[in-house]
Amino acid sequence: MRRTFAILAANPLSLLGLVLVALVVISAVFADFIAPFPAHRGAVVDFANFNQPPQWPYIFGTDLVGRDLFSRIIYAYRISLVLGIVVLAIAVPIGVTIGLLAGYLGGWTEYLLMRLTDVFLSIPPLVLAMSIMGVLEPTLTNGMLAVTAMWWPWYARLVYNITRGEREEGYVLAAEVIGASRGHVIFREILPNCMPAVITKMTLDMGFVILIASSLSFLGLGVQPPTPDLGSMVAAGATYLPDSWWLTVFPGLAILVAVFGFNLIGDALRDILGADQ
């Protein structure tokens, strides 16, 4: 772990990734101390200062009801990170378990589980999340549910492919011959060998969950106002292009910074852990 971190810090690109992710995480955790206008994350109206271009003390400008964009972006990071963590914490164990069972047990279990995975992968990711959000009320919890529903199949397929290869390896046969239980072989023998690929994918996916969630709220199908959210901020400002460019450009760049950071780290991890797609 410490060695991995040292390698990450030695490469300029992954160091940049670490710095960006640290910036995002620190601003999300300490939002109350960093944001110049903490009250602006809610339904505050300040018509005296509405739609101001970037200027002191509003370094990213103000939105259409006079709230500080910089403060709102910082609070939006908090929601994005929580969403990403919750989605992965649910989707990854489900997907990994299904992939392990299908890959190791084979037969009907394999057929049913993998066809189920195929079905979920046959609806374009954003469209599946959109249709789930469409029938549910657009709240943060439902948003997490919708994104989780589209995310687990990718882990199922990844782990399934690895498991199929590992099933024939000597160490698995050895464990079977000495009478290890199926549960032991699956979770103690095969699972650890799937972990490098799973961890790499999780790092990359942390960025992509943020990306998809912001896409949903951009379409008005995610977190609802006045809760600050990067996607809905871009949507709200889109009709005021090009004059009030700060309304869309800063939240948009904020998404880019977070996702880019996680991608840089994920890429470097893939090289270090030697995990293939």
Add this chain to the structure above:
Amino acid sequence: MVAQPAIVQRRDAMTPVLRLLAKRLATSLIVLVGVSMLIFAIARIIPGDPARIALGPNATAEQIAALRAQLHLDQSVFVQYGYFVADVLRGDLGISLYTNRPVTTDIAQFLPATLELILVAGAMMIAFGLPLGIWSARYKGKWADNLIRLISLLGVSAPSFVWAVILMLLFAFYLPLFPIAGRISDDIVVTPVTGFLMIDTLVAGNLRAFADAAWHIALPAFALALSGIGQAARLTRANMVETYERPYIEMARSYGFSERRIANRYAFKPSLIPSLTIIGLDFAAMLGNAFLVEAIFAWPGLSRYGVEVILRKDLNGIVGTVLIISATFLIVNIIVDLLIAFLNPRIRHSQRAS
């Protein structure tokens, strides 16, 4: 005389590919049935009574009961699913509550614009993504490689609506090279044949209109293609870097072949198949991401319709849109699989398809 053996060989080559097509179609059919069940299940978890939502708050209990009977809502879920499948097979997706027209009419009106955007973006993805990946691998570790890697990672790292905003600001406002919105200039009239403007204008022989349509589509398509370009370049590079370590590349070098020939012919070919796979997946992602780009560029495609039916909880509209998009996706995947089978000599030349 020369043509004769070529034809014979070709017929031999087609059989395994055709057999694969049959197998692939069968699997796709099973998956499509699963998709229809999933969509049906999503549509049934809606809170509240669809009949009540459709009729509004002023409907009487008799009216609601009548509509419930008409929609078969008073029967079991399995019977409802049966009616749903029968309707779909007859090409009937129901009436949209949003537009008061058959959902099939709505989709037929809006889908071509979206498909045109996706197809142009897909062409850009191949035209830019693959060469960038090849260059990157050929100049591995040099500044060109680092630059391309950085750009492709940036391309992957933002949702397409962010690229749409940035491209629009840069190349439609500050540098007014491209139009801001729409599919075609207002003064140009095109008789719809296929609904694909770039085809319809060509059919009409109106080159000015074709150029105008191409000029309008360039920026939104590029915004949509950016993340796919990044993906394709990254994957092509990764595979080619592996191929470069194989002995046969060393042999090609020792024969004195140029680096360009080695890159384009020998190192690229084995990585073409995984690249095609990822291009197929990105195509699927574009079917969803088109919604984001269309919203920024006011592109008259499926996006506004899709979002409106979702916001209005128009069940028939939602189910129809998702079903059509998924079917399109499955078709694209079958085409990609066949292309791969045809390009892969191990499948093409095998006498017995497994």
